[in-house]
Amino acid sequence: MNKPIIPTGLGLDPSGIPTDLHIAGQWREARTGQRIDVFDPSTGAVIARVADAGVEDALDAVRAAADALPGWSATAPRKRSEILRRCYELMMEQQDMLAALIALENGKSLTDARGEVAYAAEFFRWFAEEAVRLNGELYTAPSGANRIIVQYQPIGVAVLVTPWNFPAAMATRKIAPALAAGCTVVLKPATETPLTANVLADIYKEAGVPDGVVNVFTTSNAGPTISALLHDPRVRKLSFTGSTPVGRKLLREAADTVISCSMELGGNAPFVVFDDADLEAALDGAMVAKMRNGGEACTAANRFYVQKGIAKAFSEGLAARMSALQVGKGYDAATQCGPMINAAAVTRIGEMVDAAKKAGADVVVGGKPAEGPGYFYPPTVVASVPADARLMHEEIFGPVAPISVFETEEEAIARANDTEYGLIAYVYTRDLARGLRVSERIESGMVGLNRGLVSDPAAPFGGVKQSGLGREGAHHGILEFTEAKYIATSW
Structure with a gap:
């Protein structure tokens, strides 16, 4: 069973819900040949079986993101902005379908699911506007000896790891600022709620996101797979939402290659x-x-x-x-x-x-x-x-x-x-x-x-102490996916 089994009356077309890996703009089977069961928490029934990626599959996704990075980072900010805006429009046009899918695989009420879709889509609208306002700085050094120029450049390939509780919003809160900054991404959604991320991947492509800019894979072997990505020199950013214990482990892994980390962890x-x-x-x-x-x-x-x-x-x-x-x-x-x-x-x-x-x-x-x-x-x-x-x-x-x-x-x-x-x-x-x-x-x-x-989306979301590092949303969110480059010059 590779296509979902949808309860009647939800208005969902099983043939329109992908269950494979989305790499370089194409849906493909995992090399492992294995599948992961996805359950309807309202009944306990299996509703789909999604591809179970291995390390090589995940590295293929990194390769696709790295290949797409030069072209996407060189794309004019206005063009990136228009594509992000189109992502917002398409999500809102399909709000009812997305809400039904979220309610099915996550279990939240349809009211909450519709609210999530609107919130998730809003990140694309917000960062469509931020994409054209990633302004640099120019000022004179205090000594007067030179000028200081600061540019904000895309940090590179970003690995995004998201939880099951907000399958749309936790993804778009990371994808939208990354794309606005000119980065390409590899998304690993939770295996409990992968279908929403897969459907959204098709929406991004329809909106004009080039092949390889957004790649999506699911895996039952998350620890070794993410570790392999964090030790790939092409990966320069990790953005993780999840528990504090897992966040601590990922920070230790990321230290080996000094990868920039954004962590949205537990709360109390x-x-x-x-x-x-x-x-x-x-x-x-x-x-x-x-x-x-x-x-x-x-x-x-x-x-x-x-x-x-x-x-x-x-x-x-x-x-x-x-x-x-x-x-x-x-x-x-x-x-x-x-x-x-x-x-x-x-x-x-x-x-x-x-x-x-x-x-x-x-x-x-x-x-x-x-x-x-x-x-x-x-x-x-x-x-x-x-x-x-x-x-x-x-x-x-x-x-x-x-x-x-x-x-x-x-x-x-x-x-x-x-x-x-x-x-x-x-x-x-x-x-x-x-x-x-x-x-x-x-x-x-x-x-x-x-x-x-x-x-x-217009406010900086994040915590202190062991609730995380960095901020998502607001202008702060796009800066998480950039490097500040300083150029000293005189004229």
Whole structure:
């Protein structure tokens, strides 16, 4: 079975979903002859079998990217911009198809999937505009002896490694700035959700991206395969989104050849609610920050710290909203919370909740895995969670909201910062001075101040501490794929 098996009613054409490797503009079988099963998390059924690349296949992709690099980097910025803009337009024209595919292989609700497609496409529109504004610098040396010219040149072939939770957006957030800067890329999407990346590869080609500029391969042997790419002298950039432990390993590998690395790693986001917060606004924000993509997001609110005076009302309000969510297959129109990505995720979430219960926490709503088929865990609220519980220290990646009470501002800041991670934090208060003061002191790369959603292609996305290196989006994102060249001259 090389073509997907699509449930009826989704409007997807199986013949239009590639399952091979996309190298040098062509779809081809893996040299290994092996295939990887792709599952529908809503049912547990196998829906496709994609090519399983070996090291030689991956090196073929690097070769194609290296061959295409001179022509693409020499392409006029305006031409690159127009192609990126066309990628945006084609994605939006096919938004419903892409959303259905994401809901099928990832499990997120159709509402979330449509939101992801719009967000993913927006990176092409944003970087289409940045492609023609990659300005250099010219100034006089302080000594007056010479002029200083700075140019931003494409860094070269970039290896992009993306996770399963946002199969479209995590790819376009890297591909768009790389192409805008004049780089060529080799993309390795997650084996759980490879079909979206494959369909997008055809969209890029239709938009005018030349053969070899974007190459896509899937592999079940990621460690040795990515290691081989990082030791290929033609590769000069690694952009990775995934867990912190894997990020650490890749950084060690990249050190051997001193490859530039961008790392968007794990999170443990605090959601801090002060007594003076607008309760309804805080609950609205909590539902977005916690339940977007069923909690399977690095930006998901992971730890809820609520001030004593508002804690009871917030817990009751959140429990009411969580219990009202419609759980079901991702591609069913009525679904508000779909399945987790696989059975292992359900088991892990359940173990964390059970451990908190044994430590004295109270499950207000949810707390028990649903029986199959599919990989479902219900929206869950856990109150009075001890500070040392796994729920407060590990990335949950699921629809579980652990709540703990605090009394003072200093306590809230200290507890928010009590983690090795620092991707994002959320703060709710009506006191603007307090909100800005707390936002500055929380150790995170991003803060949602009275907002439950911060992701925006026009803003720099990234974390501090062990949540990563570098930024994606904004003007910062294109600079990650460039080298600054300094030329000294006099006239």
